[in-house]
Amino acid sequence: MREESLAFVAVENVSKTYSDQDSSGGVQVLRDVSVEIAEGEFVCLMGPSGSGKSTLLTILGAMNHPSEGRLVIDGIDVYALSDERRADFRLQYLGFVFQQHHLMPYLNAIENVMLPLATLKLAGIEKRRRALDVLEKVGLGDKASRLPSQLSGGEQGRLAIARALVNDPPLLLADEPTGTLDTKTGDEIMKVFLDLNSLGQTIFMVSHNPANAALVHRVLHIRDGEFEATSDKKDARTVTRLSPAL
């Protein structure tokens, strides 16, 4: 279904209320939120804890049904899809970098990266080749057979990014990927994202770090489930950034 809006990603009047056993009405986490993301854009979402950042990100991630409103990506009304079709959609369109990385501790680096390809009918060698490609992209080509526990925090973050990229997703989502890391390693991860974006990758990232805000096309501020008017908007095509080399 084609939309009148030409934006690659459109969040249209989304509200989210979590049902709550205690209060009958439930907790409203997002209130009538709308935002559009263009292809190739790098958007950063900032806001205090509990403001609804992760909720918005999982809604964008096609895995959390909004109470109201809709999400349209590439002309597809995502939450109109059945549960199984939505799983296929995630595989086809999205890469998700979790705050805690959520790597499988019993699989080595390359196996973790191949995980999203497990359900695809591809030759094993082709899956391996693709996984090795993205591992190299994030600078982990030489650590393919290490277990996550044998990697540093920064390397684990890069491994999580590699896994999110292996299916070649048009939209990359990341929930505070630098949150648990020290500044230096956080910058290292941020550089990976910036490099990816400079190659055309669309990225939507939740971050607490104000330093990152200066490096992206656009920053959205959220408070109590609503965007603040002070959203800083730049044109994706004209933005000038610091050199990725930090």
Next chain:
Amino acid sequence: MRISTIAFANLRRRKGKALFLASGISIGIGTAVALLSLSGSLREEIGSQLDRFGANIVVTPHSDSLALDYGGISVSGVSFDQHQLSNEDAAGILRIPYRKRLSVVAPKLLGTVEVAGRKTLIAGVDFASELRLKKWWRLNGRAPESATEVLLGYDIARAVSAIEALPGTSGAADQGTAHHSAAPDVFRVTRERVTVGGREHRIAGVIGQTGGPEDRMVFAQLGQVQDLLGRPGQLSVIEVSALCKDCPVEDMVAQIRKELPHANVSAIQQSVRARTEAVDRLTQFSMVVSVVVLAIGALMIFTTMMSAVVERTKEIGVLRAIGFRRTHIIKGLMIEVVIISAVGGVAGWFGGLVASRLALPYFTEAGAQIELRVSLAAFAIAVAMLTGIISSIYPVMRASRLDPSEAVRYV
């Protein structure tokens, strides 16, 4: 990397739990296999005992005169009643609805003839069926093949000096006591011909001493005896053996009665029957115990899978988030369950077989055996997998319904 790769990795990672589950299943399956194969071989044994006992249904004419006695069965022989059995009646038995379950129908005519000048009981039989019925007969020589050949009982053979004891074995044979039956290999047939009913016959063989009525009898082909006795087409008794262990003998008796209304049909009640009932009860008991043990195994799988799902909430959520369908999650978990159950099934089948083999001597005399039946192995493995799958359906469905956003939200 495929879904099965993840399943195998998970099995390797949780070896202890997998082994625990597999051994739980194998105990259940092992118990079932042991009990079932034990009662199965007891059943086999009873079957062969039944065979050894010979006939289990006897058909005789209606008669008031109890003239001759044959193996404890009263046979009306001398008087010519109007209700004689005939060859046609033997054929009639083969027409009953349960005819497929008949293993032997042995018609015979009994009467007395002179054998080498002595009055002797003679039986005209169909040797092919008679020998299948009298499994305990041990012939020195062979069965008669023509009308002019006869088979002699041991005592008769001695009386007409047709045999002599072999050297070194004479003691038992000469005393001829009931306690020391003479096997056919301790004597030698020395006479070729004998006069039966005034006609010359060839001695085809001699039956080793049995201690039963056949020791004092002569056997010849049915037609020949009917001819000798002047009773063409007539029969004195028809012995019937049913084929199976759990034959509906009572029903078969009723069907033969219906087919031969003029005859006396009776089932021979034997001690084997009591034993059959005991085994039936053992079989039922085995079934109940197996079901209970399997139910416990199923419960164990259920709780283990439930806790595994809780334990893996995060992992399953991640897989769902990166594009696994519900069915992919189900497939992965079911691969694990099926592998565990199959291993448990094979181990249980093997263990059960070993256990029943060890236990068998306590239940039967030597001779009974535990057979290696492919069907039992297949059955054991199938039941194991079915138990595993059925008891995991709910936990696995629950896992597949985990909300990915929920699952990955907290640390």
